[in-house]
Amino acid sequence: MDGINAVELTIVIVLFLLVTVLGFLASRWRRAESLMHLDEWGLGGRSFGSWITWFLLGGDLYTAYTFVAVPALMFGAGAAGFFAVPYTIVIYPLVFLVVIRLWSVSHVRGFVTPADFVRSRFDSPTMALLVAITGIVATMPYIALQLVGIEAILKAMGVEGDLPLIVAFIILAIYTYNSGLRAPALIAVVKDTLIYLTIIVAVIVIPSKLGGWSAIFGAAEEKFSGGAGVILPATGQLGYATLALGSALALFLYPHSITGVLAASNRDVLKRNMSALPIYSLALGFIALLGFMAIAAGTKPISTDGNTIVPVLFQQMFPSWFAGVAFAAIGIGALVPAAIMSIAAANLFTRNIYKEYLKKDATPQQEAKVAKIASLVVKLGAVLAILGLNPQFSIDLQLIGGVIILQTMPSVALGLYTRWLHRGGLIAGWFAGMATGLLLVYNIPKTAVDPETGAVSVVKEHFGGSSFALSKLGFDTKLTVYAGLIALLVNLLVAVVATLILRAMRVPEGIDGTEENDYTAQREDATVRDLPDPLASAPPGLEGGARAGR
Numbered sequence: 001m002d003g004i005n006a007v008e009l010t011i012v013i014v015l016f017l018l019v020t021v022l023g024f025l026a027s028r029w030r031r032a033e034s035l036m037h038l039d040e041w042g043l044g045g046r047s048f049g050s051w052i053t054w055f056l057l058g059g060d061l062y063t064a065y066t067f068v069a070v071p072a073l074m075f076g077a078g079a080a081g082f083f084a085v086p087y088t089i090v091i092y093p094l095v096f097l098v099v100i101r102l103w104s105v106s107h108v109r110g111f112v113t114p115a116d117f118v119r120s121r122f123d124s125p126t127m128a129l130l131v132a133i134t135g136i137v138a139t140m141p142y143i144a145l146q147l148v149g150i151e152a153i154l155k156a157m158g159v160e161g162d163l164p165l166i167v168a169f170i171i172l173a174i175y176t177y178n179s180g181l182r183a184p185a186l187i188a189v190v191k192d193t194l195i196y197l198t199i200i201v202a203v204i205v206i207p208s209k210l211g212g213w214s215a216i217f218g219a220a221e222e223k224f225s226g227g228a229g230v231i232l233p234a235t236g237q238l239g240y241a242t243l244a245l246g247s248a249l250a251l252f253l254y255p256h257s258i259t260g261v262l263a264a265s266n267r268d269v270l271k272r273n274m275s276a277l278p279i280y281s282l283a284l285g286f287i288a289l290l291g292f293m294a295i296a297a298g299t300k301p302i303s304t305d306g307n308t309i310v311p312v313l314f315q316q317m318f319p320s321w322f323a324g325v326a327f328a329a330i331g332i333g334a335l336v337p338a339a340i341m342s343i344a345a346a347n348l349f350t351r352n353i354y355k356e357y358l359k360k361d362a363t364p365q366q367e368a369k370v371a372k373i374a375s376l377v378v379k380l381g382a383v384l385a386i387l388g389l390n391p392q393f394s395i396d397l398q399l400i401g402g403v404i405i406l407q408t409m410p411s412v413a414l415g416l417y418t419r420w421l422h423r424g425g426l427i428a429g430w431f432a433g434m435a436t437g438l439l440l441v442y443n444i445p446k447t448a449v450d451p452e453t454g455a456v457s458v459v460k461e462h463f464g465g466s467s468f469a470l471s472k473l474g475f476d477t478k479l480t481v482y483a484g485l486i487a488l489l490v491n492l493l494v495a496v497v498a499t500l501i502l503r504a505m506r507v508p509e510g511i512d513g514t515e516e517n518d519y520t521a522q523r524e525d526a527t528v529r530d531l532p533d534p535l536a537s538a539p540p541g542l543e544g545g546a547r548a549g550r
Contacts, residue, residue, distance in 0.1 A: 003158040005315075011324030012153070012331060015194070016168070019187045019332050023175030026182040036368040038112050041180035042347045044263045046107065050272045052185055056340075057260045057273060058280045059188030061088075061251065064149025064334035067195070067287060072306040074291025075299075078224045079232050080240060082288055087244035087251070088281040095252045096274040099261045101416040103270055104521040105514055106262050107528045113344075114258050114412045115352040121415050123510025124423040125356055130430050131408050132352035135255040136345045136378075138401035142254070143341045143382035146334035148307055153327040155302050156311030162387055168335070173379045176339045177372050181263060184339040191336050194329035196283065202293075202326075203286045206317050210296045216289075219296035239467045239480035246466075246482040250402045253409060255344035256337065266523035338382070346374035399466040400441050403484035407433040407491050416519065423510055425499035433491025440468045440483035 027035065035041045048056060066084065073081030102117065111117045114135070119128035150165055175183050207213055221230050232240055251257060264270050294313045302308040311330070314323045350371040355362045362370070411426045421429075446464025447457065467480040503509075521527050 005157050005320055005323075007320035008157045008315075008324035008327055009159065011321060012157070012328045015190075015325070015328035016331060019190055019335070020171055020175060022186050022190065023172075023179060023183040026175070026179040026186045029182055029186055034365075035180055036365040038347060038350065038364065038367050038371060039110075041368050042112060042343055042371055043259065044181040044185055046263055047265050048185060048263045048269070049265055050269050050276075052189075053260065053264045053269050053273050054276055055188040055192050056185045056263065057257070057277060059184065059191050059333070059336040060256055060260045060340045061277075061337075062195075062280050062284060062333075063146055063337040064330050065145040066284065067330050067333055068149050068152045068307045068310050069145075070284070070288045071291035071294065072301075072309045074288050075294050075309050076291075076306055078220065079230055080236060081291065082285075083240050083244045083247070085281060085285045085288060087248040088284055089278055090244065091248040091251055092274045092277055094248060096271070098413050098416055099252065099270050099274070100267045101519040102258065102412075103261060103264060103267055105416070105518040107523070108518045108521050108525075109514060110529050112262070113255065113348050113351050114253075114408070115348060117514075118411045118415060119352070119356070120513030121419060122411065122423040122426065123513065124426070127411055127423055127426050127430070128352050129356070130427065131411060132348040134404055134408050134430075134434075135348050138405040139255055139341050139345045140378065140381060140385070141401050142256075143338050143345075143378065144385040146338040146341075147382065149330050149334045152305070152307040153311050153330050155305065155308050156315060157327065165387075166383060168331070169338075169379055169383050172335050172339060173342075173376050176342065176375060176379075180372075181259065181340065181343055184336045184343075185263070187332065187339075188336045191329065191332040194325060195333060198326045198329045199283050199286050201322070202290065202314075202317075206290075206293050206297075206313075209317060210293065216292050216296040220292040223295050235478040236480075239482065242482035242485050243467060246406060246484040246488075247402060249409060249413075249488075250406045250484065253405045253412060254341075255348055256341040259340060259344040259347065338379070342375040342378040342382075343371075345378045346371040349374045400438070400463065403437040403441055403466060403487060404434060406484045406488045407437065409488060410492060410495055419509075419512055420499070421495050422499040422502045422507070424502045424507060425495040425497075428498040429491040429493075429495030432494035433487045436490040437483055437487030440486060441466060443472065444468055444483065 030045060030047060039046055070081060070084050075081075102114075105111065105117060109116075109120060111120070113132065115128040115131040118131050119125055147165060147169070150168060154160075154164055207216060210216055217230060224230055252261070261270060264273070290310050290313060294309045297313060297316055299309055299313045299316060302312060311323075311327060314326045318326070350367050354370050354374075355367060359366065407430050410421060410429055414421065442462050444464050444467065445458045445462065446460040466483050468483040468486065470477050470479050470481060518527065
């Protein structure tokens with residue numbers, strides 16, 4: 001036990017065992033007749049009320065990686081790292097316009113994934129496949145990044161080796177397999193309670209020990225050369241604004257975000273949550289400022305790993321028992337979103353690849369079984385990725401993930417309001433946007449600034465971030481812009497032009513499988529399906545006739 005903080009480790013283990021027990025007990029919580037149905041296993045019976053949905057979405061969107069990476073970015077780059085705060089404020093009014101319509105049409109038609117909606121709305125299994133693949137690919141590095149948070153606290157406690165990480169994810173995999181979405185929903189209550197407790201104590205105690213906020217911002221100003229890192233320079237403002245906007249547009253396109261939305265019991269739950277979730281943004285602002293607190297405290301990362309800044313700061317400022325509570329909050333904060341992400345990816349694979357292309361007549365029980373196995377494979381892939389790849393590479397992959405998930409916006413978000421875009425146009429736009437986005441991020445180098453001389457050097461030639469220099473497009477400027485927005489604009493432009501051409505050629509547009517009143521349906525409406533769906537295994541002809549008679 002040399003070098004290991006026994007008090008911190010004991011508290012982390014005890015709290016981890018507590019949530020493990022909750023994870024297994026979750027299968028009995030709001031118990032259904034059977035979890036062998038995607039509505040039950042993958043969406044928690046679509047029955048979560050306002051409080052559970054608030055904790056679930058908060059636990060899903062504000063992850064362990066957020067807890068360690070945002071302060072680390074503030075510590076290393078200054079004000080640019082604060083972009084995560086405005087985008088989580090901007091997002092909720094925008095998302096409100098989308099999620100209530102998606103909830104309604106999904107509950108009427110029995111959709112489990114966004115690709116299900118696209119398949120029905122545009123009569124396009126190809127576009128649905130592209131949405132599913134995009135969601136799975138974008139989610140995988142996001143899951144791996146949750147392990148970065150766990151690695152950070154293990155390093156701080158002096159725990160070496162990968163075994164604890166592997167054990168944590170094996171246990172996570174087992175209770176997720178057993179309980180489905182109910183497990184992270186229940187554990188999210190514990191996770192968020194611990195995080196709020198940690199943040200409230202931190203913003204009171206740490207500034208008082210460091211001489212107040214003026215001393216904290218003064219130290220940050222001194223580090224960043226007279227304020228360049230405390231206030232954004234003019235050349236960084238466009239990149240900051242577009243990164244915040246692009247990240248906001250992307251966040252609720254991720255499959256795990258949509259999974260949390262579809263698990264809500266009714267539209268009013270989502271309306272209340274879009275009003276209440278900004279409370280998490282307030283907490284995120286304080287979390288970000290931990291980076292400046294670390295500067296004032298003279299905190300040094302472990303082995304140059306910037307992600308350990310917050311754990312080391314807590315060890316400096318708090319007794320071991322409270323640091324253990326904080327570390328448990330970070331660790332559990334990794335397990336909740338990792339579980340939801342793996343379930344969301346499994347739902348996509350099952351509904352839009354397995355059932356669409358491998359076994360069209362799959363029963364609900366077969367779907368649930370395949371989804372459970374797929375969730376295990378996804379978690380295994382995430383563990384192998386974090387063990388085999390440089391964590392920084394996983395971070396870069398996640399930035400790329402934001403760029404590529406944006407390319408589903410025309411079919412998913414815009415599709416909820418209009419079917420004007422032709423299904424062939426959407427496919428052409430997806431390919432154009434994806435190619436553009438990947439080409440742009442490929443040509444973004446990663447740079448480093450020498451703290452003594454100020455000299456800028458290139459650390460990596462390609463895939464170094466998501467801020468694209470406009471000078472590479474021929475503009476005489478030092479401004480940068482978020483690559484995902486450029487790719488999205490190309491996507492939309494190609495989709496519109498291709499739509500006009502395909503209409504002129506009279507190419508069939510397919511049949512819309514939804515109706516206008518589907519998008520405004522309330523829980524009590526007769527069109528909203530009972531759960532589990534009694535028509536799920538019915539032949540197509542019978543299904544249509546039965547629905548028409550409801």
